[in-house]
Amino acid sequence: MRPVLLPASLEELWPLMRDHPGAAFMAGGSDLLVRLRQGLVDPPAIIGLEGIAELGLVHDEAPGWLFLGAGASHTALLEHSLVQRRLPLLAQALAVLGSPLVRNQGTLGGNLGTASPAGDTLSPLYALEAQVELRSATGSRRLAIADFILGPGRTALQAGEIIYGAWVPLAQDWSLAHFEKVGLRQALAIAVVSLAALISLDDGGVVREARLALGSVGPTVVRPRQAEQALLGRPLDAASLKAAARLVRQEVSPIDDPRASAHYRRQVAGNLLLRLARPAD
Amino acid sequence: MILHFTLNGQATRVECDPDRRVVDLLRQDLGLTGVKEACGAGECGACAILLDGVPRLSCLLLAAQLAGHEVLTIEGLAGGEAPHPLQEAFARAGAVQCGFCTPGMVLASHALLARQPRPSRQEIAQAIAGNLCRCTGYHKIIDAVRLAAGLSEDDS
Structure with missing residues (x-):
């Protein structure tokens, strides 16, 4: 048995991360739980991020940018009016990502963190020149997606950091x-x-x-x-x-x-x- | 852990490991074998349940995630001895052969009808795209959902 921790806020998350080094993060679980069952990973604890409401936000409050929270499910993004209106490229990809069941389960942050070359949201985010925001107990940093993803399954995420979301520039209207x-x-x-x-x-x-x-x-x-x-x-x-x-x-x-x-x-x-x-x- | 959640309308308390897969909790601990497991990897939809009304894969959920939430399995759909109209329609349309995909199919269809009471064949096909059937094919299943919705093939 391993603990499954479900913090309700970032303030609750940071001490859990400190107290459970080596814990695996879980959003939709569509990657982690498959790997766990196959015996490929055996983390001492699982920290589920689904209860942290701000990770599910989608907003355009920063002028010129659309923010997509890492915890937003693919279904939530696909059905969001801002994504439909402003990011038709991403909406097209989300519509064919997995199945409705997989889209209800999986999240944008999971697609970024898994860093599979076949992740369906990733090629749109590269074309949109999105930035990935990482948060830790002490701060925040933003990386171009091409600098965040280093290889198959490899990212620039460091210990103590979580994927907070993606920032997509809305600089222009594409034909x-x-x-x-x-x-x-x-x-x-x-x-x-x-x-x-x-x-x-x-x-x-x-x-x-x-x-x-x-x-x-x-x-x-x-x-x-x-x-x-x-x-x-x-x-x-x-x-x-x-x-x-x-x-x-x-x-x-x-x-x-x-x-x-x-x-x-x-x-x-x-x-x-x-x-x-x-x-x- | 002591887990409290609502299962098929009933307040439920069960002792289990927090990292127990929900499919195992439901099938093995609680005896709800209408929840099927085939691929165990999120690809087939046989283990689908409704979590707060949303179709989810119980092979990709951990017990701790259910705390305070509502789960509906195929056993709770009818809410009594008489079958639910969707179950009735699946039987009448011949949409069941081996039956392994049926619980997930019915629950995915139930969630569809809750938000779209008059779905087109295309909308039904999309809603059940994550539920794999290897026997009847999908036409009779789509027929069944149309039947349950009270739509004939002359309706759009």
Whole structure:
């Protein structure tokens, strides 16, 4: 038997963390409890974060930013009007994350902390250039998501810190926000490749800014900078997208695993770009 | 720990380890074997229960998390000897074959009908996307939910 601690506030959390070194944090439990059952982890205590109300907040009180609390479930985020209105890219990803049951269970903070290359919220957060806020008993710090996630299952989170939430800049209105996941089946699929794309077009339909983020094709989400650059100043037509797709295939670094071969992932990563084609005006 | 929660409408007190999985607590300690376990990893939905009305996976919950909350399992759905209209509809539509997914399917459907009393086939399919059936397929299950909602196939 191990203690399961359920603090109701951050003030209650900090002393528990001090008194239970090595405790595992749990939000939805969809990762931790599976690993526990498989015998991969054996923490001396579990600290559940679900009772800390402020971790579930979603707000736009800081001008230019949307805050997404780490404890917000995927369902809560998907149904939140601010996410639907301001972050359609993230909403598209949440709609195909796991199943309704998994979305009721899992949280944004869990997706960040698990740091799986296949985490469905991660490629949108990379494209949105979100920042991750970490809190400890003594302070707070914010890291770009690309600096927070270090590799599969590895983050910059240090002992004494928790993931507090994600800050998403609302600096601009994008002409196009597109998320697509390719899996082995339609529902409940783990991504074989995912693409999150934000495109800003000028009045003539020419690309002013392009942000592409690909999941499951490298140890972390990949921003293919050369492909993004190649789209600038061009319309979103078959020629420009095919050229960018070739660069994407060079920039990703997928592996073979039971779900798909590296070769397949590389091909599909490029092919997904072709979905961004828009008819010329 | 001494755990207090509401189980199928009844105030319940049970002694258990705080890190006992809820699926084990319900099945083994409390004898509610309508809660099924198949994958044990959150992928199949057989262990679904309603926690404060929300479909949740009891294989991914710990006993301590239930304190002060309301749990509904398939055993508590009808609230008496007569089957619940959803259970009746599952039987009439032929939506049950081996029956292993049925408790989770019925509870997920129950939660859907609570917020959307007239669901489309598409909405039903989405609501049960986390409940895997390997026997009948999903058409008869969707038929059953439509039947329970009083919708015929001519309705939209």
